[in-house]
Structures are given as C-alpha cells and as structure tokens.
Amino acid sequence: MMTQTPIPLLEINDLEVRYPAGSFLSRLAGGPREVTILPGTSLSVRPGETVGLIGESGSGKTTLGRAAVGLAPVSGGTIRIGADTMSTERGRSWIRMRRDVGLMFQDPVAALDPRMRIGTSVTEPLVIHRMLEGKSRREKAVELLRQVGLGAEFADRYPHQVSGGQARRATVARALALNPELVIADEPTAGLDLSVQGELLNLLNELQTRLGISFLMITHNLAVARHVTDRIAIMYLGRIVETGRSQDIFAHPAHPYTRALLRARSATRETAAPLTGENPSLAARPDGCEFHTRCPLATDHCRVAAPQGRSIGTGHYVTCHRAEEVLAGVGVADPAAGKFLRKSTDMETTT
Ligand code: SF4
Incomplete structure (x- = not known):
C-alpha cells in the first residue's frame, strides 16, 4: 500500500x-x-x-x-x-x-x-x-x-x-x-x-x-x-474532524469522537449506535464545536468557539481544542466508557 x-x-x-x-x-x-x-x-x-x-x-x-x-x-x-x-x-x-x-x-x-x-x-x-x-x-x-x-x-x-x-x-x-x-x-x-x-x-x-x-x-x-x-x-455532521495514516489514528486517536468510535465494539454492527446521544439537527447546527452536545470533554470555550483543523503529527490533523489532552489520556474521561484513561494504549479497538 x-x-x-x-x-x-x-x-x-x-x-x-x-x-x-x-x-x-x-x-x-x-x-x-x-x-x-x-x-x-x-x-x-x-x-x-x-x-x-x-x-x-x-x-x-x-x-x-x-x-x-x-x-x-x-x-x-x-x-x-x-x-x-x-x-x-x-x-x-x-x-x-x-x-x-x-x-x-x-x-x-x-x-x-x-x-x-x-x-x-x-x-x-x-x-x-x-x-x-x-x-x-x-x-x-x-x-x-x-x-x-x-x-x-x-x-x-x-x-x-x-x-x-x-x-x-x-x-x-x-x-x-x-x-x-x-x-x-x-x-x-x-x-x-x-x-x-x-x-x-x-x-x-x-x-x-x-x-x-x-x-x-x-x-x-x-x-x-x-x-x-x-x-x-x-466525519461528523459533514465535517472531517480527524484524518491521518490509519495506523496513527488507530494507535493514537486525538479527537473524542474518533476515540469513542474506536472504543465501541458495537461499531462493527450496522444496527448499533457507537455513541450515546443523538446527532444534532442539520437544520440547527450547534454553535462552537458541533460535537459539544455529545462530548463529555466539552468546556464553555468549546460551546462558543469552533476549533480549527490543525496538524498534530506527520499527516495527522485534528479539529479539537483538547486534542493534546485526549492524546495524553491523563485525566481525560473516555467518552464511550466513562472511564479514565492513563495512556493511549489503554484504548481498545474493534477487530
Ligand atoms: S473541541 Fe471541545 S467539544 Fe469539541 S471535541 Fe474537542 S473537547 Fe469535545
């Protein structure tokens, strides 16, 4: 490849x-x-x-x-x-x-x-x-x-x-x-x-x-x-929120949405919802970061300021104010499981 x-x-x-x-x-x-x-x-x-x-x-x-x-x-x-x-x-x-x-x-x-x-x-x-x-x-x-x-x-x-x-x-x-x-x-x-x-x-x-x-x-x-x-x-609500080489994203997801998708075993089944909460209406997109209504890491800043896409590694781009904290995994609540991760290798991926 x-x-x-x-x-x-x-x-x-x-x-x-x-x-x-x-x-x-x-x-x-x-x-x-x-x-x-x-x-x-x-x-x-x-x-x-x-x-x-x-x-x-x-x-x-x-x-x-x-x-x-x-x-x-x-x-x-x-x-x-x-x-x-x-x-x-x-x-x-x-x-x-x-x-x-x-x-x-x-x-x-x-x-x-x-x-x-x-x-x-x-x-x-x-x-x-x-x-x-x-x-x-x-x-x-x-x-x-x-x-x-x-x-x-x-x-x-x-x-x-x-x-x-x-x-x-x-x-x-x-x-x-x-x-x-x-x-x-x-x-x-x-x-x-x-x-x-x-x-x-x-x-x-x-x-x-x-x-x-x-x-x-x-x-x-x-x-x-x-x-x-x-x-x-x-992709979330029509926007690319994270992109990069597959091995980098699977090993080090930096957006809470990506991490939630990866953690959800049920994401491999067509009928299962990998995340809790529903997508907001496309006719009334949320202000700030559009993922904030479902993101347990959302802050007041996230609710008013839309994050811009930025590079966090070779070919790895993410649209999240708190990507570094997600990557570090210290004191960051896992969106899917509600646990606290210590490091990215704690992450479980679908097979
Ligand atoms: S910018 Fe804020 S609300 Fe959006 S994904 Fe990052 S932490 Fe969550």
Whole structure:
C-alpha cells in the first residue's frame, strides 16, 4: 500500500452541499429551513491509495461520495479528479469525470437491475459512454467478471440467482468497466457475513495492487477500514474532524469522537449506535464545536468557539481544542466508557 505521493488524484476543497427548504431531507431534519449536509468539507485521495471515510449513519459520508461524481447538489467548493476540475454547473466535465470514477453503491440491487442479466448490468457503463470498442457485450462482460473471480456463466444469470457475495463481486466488475483510476465504494461489505466480507476485501486489495486503482472507501465499519485503508478520515455532521495514516489514528486517536468510535465494539454492527446521544439537527447546527452536545470533554470555550483543523503529527490533523489532552489520556474521561484513561494504549479497538 502506498502512503505518500505529492499530487492527489481526487482533491475536494471546501465542498458545500445544501438541500433547499421543503426537500425530503429538510423535512427529515425537522425544517422548513435549508439543510446543509456538507458545510465546506475537504478530502484528498492520492494515486494508488485507499482512504477510508468513516462516520455514523447520517454523518454525510455517502453524500460526499455522491457529490464527488455530481450525484448530489454541489453549491460551493471544488472537486478535482486528475486534470479535471468540476464546477457547480452540470455539463460535459461532469460526464467526463464520472467516466474516470467507478462507483460501488451500498445496495447491490441499486447497481444490478433485477430485470437485467448480470452481464448486461456490468457492461452498461460501457454502453452509456459508447466505449465497447470492438468486443461484443457478452465478451466484455465475461472479461470483467473474470477479473473479480466470477465465471462466464454469471453473465447469463439474474441477480436473484446469485449469492450476496457474488452480487457484490458483480458490482465491483461494473465499477471497473470503464478502467477507472478511482473507485468510490459505499459500504462495500454491508450485509455480508464475515467470511464473505474478508474475501471481498482481499479482492479489492488485489485489484488495487494489480491495477493501481485508488479507493475512497465509505464505511461505518472500523474493522473494514483497518483491514484495507492507508489513511482514514473521520466525519461528523459533514465535517472531517480527524484524518491521518490509519495506523496513527488507530494507535493514537486525538479527537473524542474518533476515540469513542474506536472504543465501541458495537461499531462493527450496522444496527448499533457507537455513541450515546443523538446527532444534532442539520437544520440547527450547534454553535462552537458541533460535537459539544455529545462530548463529555466539552468546556464553555468549546460551546462558543469552533476549533480549527490543525496538524498534530506527520499527516495527522485534528479539529479539537483538547486534542493534546485526549492524546495524553491523563485525566481525560473516555467518552464511550466513562472511564479514565492513563495512556493511549489503554484504548481498545474493534477487530
Ligand atoms: S473541541 Fe471541545 S467539544 Fe469539541 S471535541 Fe474537542 S473537547 Fe469535545
């Protein structure tokens, strides 16, 4: 796995995504007001790198992945993929950039039309972009399916005729159809049992090594992130609150939210809430540090002053006034367990 290259393949700067009053999301947030899902979010993925984007359900991570390919309403900021920069206007650049990015949706049913044979589904992006280039559609489907360990016979099957793991492999094949440099994988292992999860993650690792693809892996599952990522970014209410090399974040989490996620064994289960307390309404974001309503370390200062992102080590950035105290672990209440930690090695991580 790579850890350092100078020029990111994907570079997202100050990205804003808002949904207007009256939209489904604004009603969900209890509004009539505009709902800001991403309030100015920045993230990068370097060539050959796997970055994990981690947060609870509703943190905005899926919106960021969709916005990166023009599938969410971008109202501000920039997105650059390779040499192309997206604007907020929809047009040719979005179409071209979407061609450079493979997408793995969270729900394979959304990617594999139940009425289509799998071979037809995996080659659909090639037909849309008119890139079949001399091969028959079935030939290309078989070639793509072979890359993900599925035999030619799967091209003729329908999604209901294959297992969940095989359907997920087919979604990987579809994501690879256009030879992308970057794949955005949204919860790639959700709903799979542990052994199938492991096989799928091994496949993604192998594809990265063989094809040099970069991955943006969107997941709530820390075990997945630990297994496959070079760097991780922790998202809360649409903001990246901590980012760094995976081994640094797992060994030395510096934000109370990260630490709480890591301590919660239940964070590996889709239905479990890794933290107590509910996310604040997106239509009424808290003043100061937006995590203060759930953070047991919050001070009066935190309630009025928003912390700025700052470096606390090589490539390690955190947005917290008290990061050094969290790192030192002395006299700092653990947000998840309510205990007092002596040092960071007391921290228990999910496996
Ligand atoms: S800035 Fe304050 S409220 Fe926010 S995470 Fe840090 S300690 Fe908690």
